[in-house]
Amino acid sequence: MFDGFLYSLERGMYKRFTWLSTLLFVALLSAAPAYATTSLRVLASFSVLEDLVKRVAGDNVNVKVIVPAGEDVHRWELTPPNVLALEETNIVFYNGFGLEPWIHHVQAMADDQLTLVEVAKKADFTPLAISTGLYEGEPDPHMWMDPRGAMAYIDVIADTLAEHLPEQADAFYARAEEAHKALTDLNQVLKERLDGIPHTNRTLITSEAGFGYFARAYAFEAQGVWGVNHETQGSAQAMAKMSEYLGEKRPRPSALFYESTTANIHMDALSRETGIALAGPLYVDSLSRSDGPAVNYPAMMRHNADVMHAALGGARAE
Ligand SMILES: [Zn+2]
Numbered sequence: 492m493f494d495g496f497l498y499s500l501e502r503g504m505y506k507r508f509t510w511l512s513t514l515l516f517v518a519l520l521s522a523a524p525a526y527a528t529t530s531l532r533v534l535a536s537f538s539v540l541e542d543l544v545k546r547v548a549g550d551n552v553n554v555k556v557i558v559p560a561g562e563d564v565h566r567w568e569l570t571p572p573n574v575l576a577l578e579e580t581n582i583v584f585y586n587g588f589g590l591e592p593w594i595h596h597v598q599a600m601a602d603d604q605l606t607l608v609e610v611a612k613k614a615d616f617t618p619l620a621i622s623t624g625l626y627e628g629e630p631d632p633h634m635w636m637d638p639r640g641a642m643a644y645i646d647v648i649a650d651t652l653a654e655h656l657p658e659q660a661d662a663f664y665a666r667a668e669e670a671h672k673a674l675t676d677l678n679q680v681l682k683e684r685l686d687g688i689p690h691t692n693r694t695l696i697t698s699e700a701g702f703g704y705f706a707r708a709y710a711f712e713a714q715g716v717w718g719v720n721h722e723t724q725g726s727a728q729a730m731a732k733m734s735e736y737l738g739e740k741r742p743r744p745s746a747l748f749y750e751s752t753t754a755n756i757h758m759d760a761l762s763r764e765t766g767i768a769l770a771g772p773l774y775v776d777s778l779s780r781s782d783g784p785a786v787n788y789p790a791m792m793r794h795n796a797d798v799m800h801a802a803l804g805g806a807r808a809e
Contacts, residue, residue: 531656534576536585536594537564538778539635540610540644542788544584546670547648547663552656557583557597560778563752565720569596580605582651587612590632590776592721608651614643619703624718624729632719633775637704638678641788645670677789678708684796685709687805694744695799696737696761698724698753701775705795716757720776725757737765746770746802751785752777770802 531552535541538560545554555576558567564586569577577583577600585591587609594607601607611618611634618630634640649667653660693711695702700715716733717724737744747762749755751772762769773795774785785791800806 531582531652532580533582533584533652534580536583536591537776539776539788539791540584540586542778543635543641543644543670544648546673547645547652547666549659549662549666551659552652558777561751561780561783562777563720564590564776565592567591567593569593574600577605582606582608582655584608584610584648584651586610586632586635588618588630588632588634589626589719589721606651606655608647610644610647611640613647614640615646616640616643619707621718622700622703622713623715623732624700625722626718631700631703633701634704635788636702636775637708638674638681638792639708640704642671642674645674673789677792681709681792681796684793684800685805687800688803691742692745692803694740694803696733696744696747696758697773697775698750698755698757699775701750702773716761720753724753730757730761733761734764737761737767743767745804748773748798748802750775751779751783768802770798773798 533544533548533552533554535544535554535556537558538556541554541556548554557569557573557576558564577597581604583597583605585594585597585607587594588611590611598607611630611632614634616634616639618634620628621631635644645667649663652663656663690710693709695706695711695713697713697715698717699720700713700718702711702713702715705711706713714733714736716729717726744767746768747758747765747770749758749769749771751774755769755771758769758771761767774791778787778791779785784794
């Protein structure tokens with residue numbers, strides 16, 4: 492037992508020695524600015540948030556995503572590569588407000604090495620309530636659909652990264668400032684594009700009611716067949732409710748829209764039933780893959796505005 496104690500003592504000293512040499516090595520590296528070190532590993536829960544995190548993180552922070560572009564963040568299940576990536580991760584940025592029902596599996600893995608940040612909940616931005624379905628009345632998670640909501644996300648991301656890497660805080664805040672400018676410009680571009688759509692035509696009917704924040708920002712009325720994608724979708728009751736709404740709505744909506752991560756069967760059925768044209772896809776819960784029209788957040792928002800502009804008679808009014 493005593494031998495064992497000596498052995499662990501020696502081993503402890505050895506560990507301490509290697510730890511000190513590692514520290515010395517890292518100190519030498521940081522003394523030479525030519526060697527950029529990646530000292531922080533970050534995961535974002537979905538592709539839209541990944542894009543926002545990358546705008547602040549810069550090249551020295553390793554940023555990866557849990558739910559890849561093209562997949563639905565609401566209905567994801569952690570994969571073995573996700574679990575391996577989580578084991579090496581320092582920070583997980585997730586949207587929260589129920590967007591990722593699977594996040595409790597990540598929370599179960601959290602320890603001193605892993606910080607979880609619920610971005611929408613921490614963001615300085617007034618939440619809206621989910622307008623329909625099983626989760627009606629709870630905070631609507633789709634806050635990024637207003638560029639000013641995305642700006643509030645940028646601030647949470649910059650604060651978190653600065654806390655973890657104080658020596659790079661100035662760089663994080665400088666990039667956050669740039670992102671704010673880009674998003675302010677984007678907001679203006681969207682406003683001008685959408686201004687072409689007559690006010691009587693500003694009705695956004697989608698599968699998921701994910702356009703609440705967008706509607707508040709750009710003076711639309713938004714309705715979905717269901718509230719959030721992870722609830723039972725397109726039940727007979729929800730379809731009947733939407734069908735009734737469309738039958739009574741005056742003026743008649745010019746278009747129904749489907750989203751990139753949702754099969755368009757429900758909107759297609761409503762379109763055939765009502766004779767209202769079907770348009771899309773709109774991007775909400777995911778960016779497109781690299782060959783698509785929504786490879787980053789501004790491209791996604793501009794693409795959505797273009798689809799709406801074409802489908803809701805923007806061109807005719809101009
Ligand atoms: Zn959604």
